[in-house]
Amino acid sequence: MxxxxxxxxxxxxxxxxxxxxxxxxxxxxxxxxxxxxxxxINFAPAETPELLDAALARLQNGVYDWLVVTSATTVDVLVGNGIRPPATTRIAAVGETTASALTLAGYRVDFVPEGDNSARGLVKEWPSAEVQGRVLVPQSDIAEPTLVAGLSARGFDAEFVAAYRTVGVPxxxxxxxxxxxxxxxxxxxxxxxxxxxxxxxxxxxxxxxxxxxxxxxxxxxxxxxxxxxxxxxxxxxxxxxxxxxxxxxxxxxxxxxxx
Structure with a gap:
């Protein structure tokens, strides 16, 4: 060798x-x-598109203080729906890979956990001064409730919405x-x-x-x-x-x- x-x-x-x-x-x-x-695995449209559309409309209108993005697939959903959050809505990425996808798509990234690029790491490293406000968490339909539960425990009004479905590929x-x-x-x-x-x-x-x-x-x-x-x-x-x-x-x- x-x-x-x-x-x-x-x-x-x-x-x-x-x-x-x-x-x-x-x-x-x-x-x-x-x-x-x-x-x-592959990704398919959410089974409840009306819920996603409503959440994205609120995001576009500046209702949320934070948008939390956990995958490049979510970035694709945002781009595909023409969503551009206002400057008042800050964006957190679960890791460097997702942050890169956001940056390449033209989104500003305000927070990325440094030590642990996971949902738990994001909650653990969340800026201590940020403990309130509305947060949108668009994820896969089978995502665990780690982010929403963790952010809610920190004082946020965190909202999950299914952005896409994860399906198996033979x-x-x-x-x-x-x-x-x-x-x-x-x-x-x-x-x-x-x-x-x-x-x-x-x-x-x-x-x-x-x-x-x-x-x-x-x-x-x-x-x-x-x-x-x-x-x-x-x-x-x-x-x-x-x-x-x-x-x-x-x-x-x-x-x-x-x-």
């Missing part, structure tokens, strides 16, 4: 497509891996066979939704399959879905996820004193 290509000969399941999947795949290839892109038969045979040696898990799809469609995973999760919360969700967890990226970023896999490969192939 070359130190510059520690993943040579390793096939890695990348469970998201689009720009994210392409970028992760390019990074994996630079370390010698063979990525297998197999999107396992994985291709050849990918299923590759995982079952152990030919795909690493499985990346990028969210609780992905973890549940992997458990439903691919479990039980072979003993030798390495499962890498994009942060502690995703690792918790993966274990809750009955999956083993071997690696946890330190931060919720694609770069950290790939780095965790690469560091593991380097450690596995580093000679010990006995060697």
């Amino acid at each position: 070359s130190p510059d290509r520690p993943l040579k000969g390793t096939r890695v399941l990348v469970p998201r497509g689009g720009k994210w999947g392409d970028n992760v795949s390019a990074s994996l290839r630079s370390f010698g891996a063979t990525p297998v892109i197999a999107p396992m 994985i291709a038969d050849d990918v299923k066979r590759g995982v079952a045979a152990g030919e795909i040696g690493v499985v990346l898990i990028t969210s609780g939704s992905v973890a549940r799809q992997i458990a439903a469609q691919l479990a039980p995973l072979p003993d030798g399959t390495l499962v890498a999760c994009i942060g502690p919360r995703t690792a918790f969700d993966a274990r809750a879905a009955g999956l083993p967890v071997h690696l946890i990226a330190e931060t919720r970023s694609a770069a950290a996820l790939v780095e965790a896999v690469v560091d593991h490969a380097l450690a596995e192939n580093t000679p010990t004193e006995k060697d």
Whole structure:
């Protein structure tokens, strides 16, 4: 194994497509891996569009003091509906990836948690001076109530609205066979939704399959879905996820004193 290509000969399941999947795949290839892109979730319009439309109209009209955005998909919903909150409405992003998506779409970002890019991290690091006002939290229909409950406990009038639905995508038969045979040696898990799809469609995973999760919360969700967890990226970023896999490969192939 070359130190510059520690993943040579390793096939890695990348469970998201689009720009994210392409970028992760390019990074994996630079370390010698063979990525297998197999999107396992997709997004569909909310089942209650009238509730979403009403909430977005209130947002546009400046009713909310804060807008909390937890995913690039929510950014797509805002853009698709032509929503531009007034300057009086501040915007919080759950992490750097979401903040980047907002910035690229032309939105101002006022707050991003520094330590923990998760719903819990956002609530924990919320500016202590901000303890009241109305907050809109548009999320997936299956999002846990962590943000709304946490912000409400801090004194906000926090409102959840389903911005989109998260739906499972059947994985291709050849990918299923590759995982079952152990030919795909690493499985990346990028969210609780992905973890549940992997458990439903691919479990039980072979003993030798390495499962890498994009942060502690995703690792918790993966274990809750009955999956083993071997690696946890330190931060919720694609770069950290790939780095965790690469560091593991380097450690596995580093000679010990006995060697």
